[in-house]
Amino acid sequence: EAVPLEMHKVRIVQKLNLLPIDQRHKALSVAGNNTFLLQNADVFLDMLTDSGVNAMSDQQLAAMMVADDAYAGSATYTRLDAKLREIFGTDYFLPAHQGRACEHILAKVLVTPGSVVAMNYHFTTTKAHITLQGGVIEELVADVGLEVNSTLPFKGDIDVAKLEAVIKKYGADKIAFVRVESGTNLIGGQPVSLQNMTELRKVCSHYGIPYVLDASLLADNLYFNKTREDSCKNLSIREITRKVADLFDVIYFSARKLGCARGGGICIRDKELYLKMRGLVPLYEGFLTYGGMSVREMEAMVVGLDETMDEDMISQGPLFIAAMVNDLDRRGIPVITPPGGLGCHLDAKRFVDHLPQSQYPAGALAAALYLVSGIRGMERGTLSEQREPDGREVFANMELVRLALPRRVFTLSQVKYAVDRIAWLHENRKLIGGLEFIEEPAILRFFYGLLKPV
């Protein structure tokens, strides 16, 4: 297997601390066994997320210096608007402070009580905004998407027959929109094929249903289109991007993951829809030419979006993730395969198969991993679900610990350290006990909830 090579060099560094285990133990107790509540100073390798923590390039930092500060009509905004038109070919752009703000605006405009949003798989904030507006979600990822191990290249694909069935069940006029999350976050950063996105376009056009792309994880998805899909092999990343974008009515993204370290935005084709959403931007985000972002972030985003069109740049994440996943897999440690984007995902259902889902196996594994390594991962399982209105637990389809590899941040030796500690923990997995809530917030409970050993 080839060694993944960085096509960049490190020129600014940040010192890391590796606390002794007794101090990690104390930090974990103070954090209520919730890795979201750890202080970063107590963390050695922060693999919580790729959101807002990807490395910035020299060109991005340089661009930040020439940003144009203005409340209204900033030249920086004009450059960002032009870059998005150039890359996606869409007509209108609305800025927002981050991805979930885009979801808020989309849900407010398109979702009504009882309407349905069909999608490959939900993301936590997406689902929360849709259900807050009284909508329901239907998850239509093909069955293989929920299998931990597979050799299929595009486990984020929607089952088109399932979409047809949902449209028949509710009626096309009840479907608020069809949403494709490219680089399906909660099921292991698994990509969506251009072919599937094209088939779904046909269904949406046939029934007149708005077709929406969540492009937050598009960079990884583009890499997989290029390397796993025959029809994309001879296309540049820029050409693939355009082929993807041309299919959708609306494209929104978290720029914390795509192009920058902050911000977000919505790209729209239809003028009427644009005008409806535009009304909400000054209300919730900020004036139309900044939308809650600083001009410096927007300027870095212009450069970052261009860099995303560079195969060397977007391959770094997936190649390092593959190295980590394949090493763990070879050692018999349960991980999601094939390797996807975003990070390496441990399968807690099998890793700690002695713990029932009611004791949050993925949360327990994330806490234990911090204890034995100083590595912070993120629970992506039952803890990240929300309870039914009657208080019943919703058991997640998958119990995952996500070890994100923010782009261009970690070295191969750090990845190897992670593999070594995970392997030790796997050998000693029976030491890991379950968790229960001490304090459980009603909305997005995984962010602030406090837990203790059962």
Ligand code: F0G
């Ligand atoms: N959509 C997807 C697919 C995401 O992964 C995220 C964020 C959002 C929307 C919301 O964007 O954070 O800018 O408001 N994912 C982060 C993560 C939080 O850690 O996976 P945001």
